[in-house]
Amino acid sequence: MKKSASKSSSKTQSKPQNKSSKVSTSAANGARRNSASSRLQPVRSNAHGIPDYRLEVPSFHTIEEWVDGQCRYNVEGDLSAEPPPLRESKYLNKDQSIEIYRYMLLNRKMEQALENLFKQQKVVGGVYLGLGQEGCSCASAYALREGDWIGPMIRNQGALLVRGFKSRDVMMQYMAKSGAPTGGRDAGSHFGDKHLRHIAAPISMLGDLIPVLAGVALGARMQGKNIACLTWVGDGGQSTGPTYEGFNFSAVQKLGVILIVENNLWAYSTPLNRQVACQDLADRAIGYGVPGFIVDGTDPNQVYDLTYEAAQRAYAGEGATLIEAKMMRMRGHAMHDAAAYVPKAYFEYWTKRDPIARMEKYLIGKGWLTAKANTELIDSVQKQIEEDRESAEASPYPEGSTAGDGVFCDNSVEMPFLYGQPRVKRIEKKKLGAASDVAHFR
Secondary structure, eight states, X not given: OHHHHHHHHHHHTTSOOOTTOHHHHHHHHHHHTSOGGGOOOOSEEOTTOOEEOOSOOOEEEEEEEEETTEEEEEEEEEOOOOOOOOOOOSSOOHHHHHHHHHHHHHHHHHHHHHHHHHHTTOSSSOOOOOTTOHHHHHHHHHTOOTTOEEEOOTTOHHHHHHTTOOHHHHHHHHTTOTTSTTTTSSOTTOOOBTTTTOBOOOOSSTTTHHXXXXXXXXXXXXXXXXXXXXXXXXXXXXXXXXXXXXXXXXXXHTOOEEEEEXXXXXETTEEGGGTOSOSOGGGHHHHHTSOEEEEETTOHHHHXXXXXXHHHHHHTTOOOEEEEEEOOOOSOSSTTOOOTTSOHHHHHHHHTTOHHHHHHHHHHHTTSSOHHHHHHHHHHHHHHHHHHHXXXXXSOOOOGGGXXXXXXXXXXXXXXXXXXXXXXXXXXXXXXXXXXXXXXXO
16 A cells, blocks of 8 residues: 555656646645655554544444434443644645635635525525535545546535635525526536536435546546546445445446545434444445545545545556545534434534634644734635625526526537547457457456
C-alpha cells in the first residue's frame, strides 16, 4: 500500500492542472510541497487490519429497548470525552485550509437558508440537510483535479459549491425557478453538470451512482486517461445491490472510483448495528480486494488527505479505494423527520464535534486566521448567502410552454469524446470466442 501510494504521487506531480479552477491548482501546489514519504499515517488498525486515522475511538453503542410495547433506542457507554484536535494535514497549506473552511461555512449557511425557505413554503419538494457533514463533503471534493468527476448525494451539497455552483443555483433549484440549473424541471439536489464541472446528478435510488461513476472512469480509460471518480453513499445505501455491483466492477477493472461511505449512524431511523454485523464498514474493502481506510468524518484534514492519496492511486491506474468516514447525521432524514428516535446523548456528543467549529479552532490555533479575520470571513459568507437568496427568490418561475425544452437529446447531435479517441481492440469476427476479450476493457 505505502509503496503504491508513493509511486502514484510521484507520477502525478507534474500533470497539468485545471486552469479554470483555483481549487485544483491549489491542491496540486500543496502536493508539490510534500513528498510521498510524508503521507498521513494511521493511528491504529482495526481487528481486520484496516488502517484507522482517527484520534479517538468512541466507546459507546446503540441499544434497543421496549417500553410499554414500543421500541425505542438508547445509548450505552461513555460519551463524556472531549473532542480531539484536528490532525495536521500532510498536503494542505494555509490558503487551501482557509478555502475549505469557507466552503464549509457556505455549505452550512446555504442549508440554513434552505431550511427557512422550506418553512416559508417556498421550496418544491423536500429538503435533506448535511448538517455536521460539511467537512466530509467539501474537503473530499476539494482533493480532486481537472478531469475528475464527482457524483454527490443529497447531503453532499458542499461538493457542488466546491465544483463551482453558487448557493443561488442551489436555492433556485429547490424553488424550481427558471434560473435553476434544470430550469425548474426538477427540484432538490437532483442536478449536475457533465459539460463543465464534471458532476453526475444524484440518483434517488441509493447506490446507483456507483456504477455510473464506474462507467465514467471506464470511458475515460478507454480514451487513454486514468481519472478519479468520487462518490458518496450512506451507511444504509452501502447495503444495496448497485453499491456492490458497481464497486465490485470498479475493483475488478481497477477503475479509479473513490467511494466514501458516510457512516452517519442512522439509515433513516435504523441504527447501524441493526443493519450490519460488522463493526467498521471499511471492512468491506477486504471483500472487494481494494484498499480500505477509516477516518473521522468531522476532521476535514483527514478526509482531504485520504481522498487525495486515493486520487493519486486512481491516476496511476491502481484502482478503486473505499474510505469510511465516521460521523453523525445531525438532523432527521429530511425536514419531515424530527429524528425523535435518536437518543439525545448522541446529539450532545456529536455537537461538540461540529466540523466547522473544529476547523475554526484549528485555523485560529495555528495563527492562520485571527479572530478578526475569522469574523470578517463569516460576515462575507453571510452577505453572499443573503444576496444569493434575494437573487433566487427574484428569479421567475419557468413558462409552462418551455416544459418540453431540453428534455430529449436529438440523436443527430454528435457528442465529442472528452479525453480523446477510444482505444478499441479490433476483433476478427471469424475467431469464435475472441469477443470475450473485450470484457477486460483494456
